[in-house]
Amino acid sequence: MSQFHSRLLLQTPTVAVRDVVCPGEHRHLGDEEQSTVTELVFPYRGTYVVHVGEEEAVADASQVLFFNRGERYRVRHPNAGGDASLVVSVDERLLQEIAPANLLREGESFAFRQHRLRIDARAQVLVALLRHSLREGIAEPLEGESLALTLVQRALGPRTTHAAGASVARQRLVDRAKIVLVRDLARRWTLADVATEVGVSAVYLTQSFQQVEGLPLYQYQLRLRLARSLDLIAECEDLTTLGLDLGFSSHSHFSAAFQQAYGRSPSEFRQSALRRR
Secondary structure (H helix, E strand, C coil): CCEEEEEEEEEECEEEEEEECCCCCCCCCCCCEEECCCEEEEEECCCCCEEEEEEEEHHHHHHHHHEEECCEEEEECCCCCCCCEEEEEEEHHHHHCCCCCHEEEECCCEECCCCEEECCHHHHHHHHHHHHHHHHCCHHCCCCCHHHHHHHHHHHHHCECCCCCCHHHHHHHHHHHHHHHHHCCCCCHHHHHHHHHCCCCCCHHHHHHHHHCCCCHHHHHHHHHHHHHHCCCCCCCCCHHHHCCCCCHHHHHHHHHHHHHHHHHHHHHHHHHHHCC
C-alpha cells in the first residue's frame, strides 16, 4: 500500500474531506489499491500518476481525479518531493444529483466515465479556501459542507471543465510534458527544453498540448505556479519572496497574474482564506 498521511478535516453525513500527503519515495508502480467510496481527488502539490487498467491519469493541480467505488488502481510517483491532495467524498445519492449524465457510465452502479477532468481557476481557489479554512479551524461544519459541495459542482460543471482529448499517444506525450513542468515549477523552461525532455519536436509538442489540454503550454505552467502559491500562501508571510521562488520576475508580476486568474490579489486571498490581515 502507498505510504501516506491522511488527516480528516471534515466528516458529516453529507460530505467528508481529507488532506492526504504522500512522500512519494517510490518511483515504481505501487501495489494495487481499491476505493471503498467514490472520491473526487484534487491534487494541490506535486504530481503522481494513477493507473486504472490500461489507462493512465497524471495528477496535478489543474486536474480533478475520480476514484470510483470498488475500482482497483495503482499509483506511481515520477518526481521527487512527494505530493498532496484534497480528497472529497459526497453522499452518493447527492453526488448523483450533482454529476451531469454525460460524465457517468451507463449501468445500475454509480461510476464516472473518465478518470480525470481539468478544472478552472475558480475551482483551484475553492480547493485552497476549503483546505485552509478547515485546517485552521475557521470554517464550521455547515460552511465546510457548503464550500465542498460548491467545489464539486464547479469541478463537474460542463462550462468549467475540459476533458482530455486526442489520441492515447498524444495524451501520454502531454502527460510526460506535465511531469517535466511540475518537476521544477520555478525554472524558466523554453519550449525547446521541454520538447527535448520528452523527445519530440517543439512544433509537435505545441500542437499536441493545445489539442489535448485546450490551452498553450506556457499558460498551463502559469496555472501550476499559481496553484502552488495557493498551497503555500498560508505559511509564507513574504509574498514577494513567494512569487520569486515560484519563478515570477517580480512581486508585481506575481500579483498581476494572481489577480487575473483568481479575481483578487494574493494579500486579499490570504485575508479571505485565513480571516486575517
